Amino acid sequence: MNYNVSASDLQTRVSTDLVWNSPSITQYPIDKNGKIITNASNFNQTTGYTYFINFTLYRSPFNNVQLQPFVSLSNINDYYVTFSLNQIVAPSPPISGSIIVNFNGSLLNIPGNSTSLYPYFTNPGLDRGFYTEIDGSNLENHYYLIKFSGLINCPQMTLQTNGLSGGVGQPLVQIKELIHSSNNLYYDPIPNEMLFSLSKLCFFF
């Protein structure tokens, strides 16, 4: 590479090969002493560049990637080349701690980095319960979906205690009921008695 590789070129290479969330990179010219040149009239003294790499990927509960690359020179024909790589801002650690959820009078202690909720929903009053968990596309949030069967007028979970930590401020926990239980019948799949093909119904077409 040349000493003046552009920020966009560097960003493309880094985002393609190192992380899947593209970092934003800003580039500043420097003089022979390594100082950033801010006065446009001195740009003719540029001998190199410094790049600030702002990673958008960070350490989440499900992706504890070590974002600590280092730089070494190879194929050097010119010993005057100098380089450095410094970590200006350290990334957040993964979420730690747990939340306590009140469900039907039972207090469930759920770690914030859980990848399975099965162990926490073993209430004998339930016929079954299952969940899924999703990382948000930007890894800034994740959620669990819990399906409860076997409880008519199923009570809604409530947050008893938020003991999570990590990042700026305290992680936010929200609990929402997406589908309320009812007395209706539920079929999956739809039974044959309710579905008819076109051939069976040609009498009215």
Add this chain to the structure above:
Amino acid sequence: MEAYKAYFKPPYTGNYRFYLASDDNGELWLSNVTNSSNISYLNKIAYHYSWTPYAMPYYYDTERSSYISLVAGQYYLMNVFRNQYTGGSNLWIGVEVPYSNSTPLQTFSVQKINITYNPIREVQQLTINNYKSVSQFSIVLRQLDSNGYNLLI
């Protein structure tokens, strides 16, 4: 794209809700006119634009219809569309039938725990200075993860 067509015949008069889950994206359409094959009466009642795990029609709010008033014994044209791009493949449709005498085992509730995390993002400063010459050179960036990833730039 796959397309399926059938007629739904409600066993009771009342409010029905339909559920759709598919991989990849899908749409569920239902006629608002009985005993007709005319597709111009179809209304899109549930859909999603991305894949959904099997039998989980609550990934997205649009995967379940609003409650629709239907008349017992009538035939309602139903169309289903599904796209398949890569990876897994499935199509799943459910219906909630109004019936007041059902047992608790025939109903369910879906609840969501959402955790939002405001992270501090990492910033690194890379400086390259070639103050005597502009000759070509290479550097290696290495990501210190379990893969020992190397990147030549």
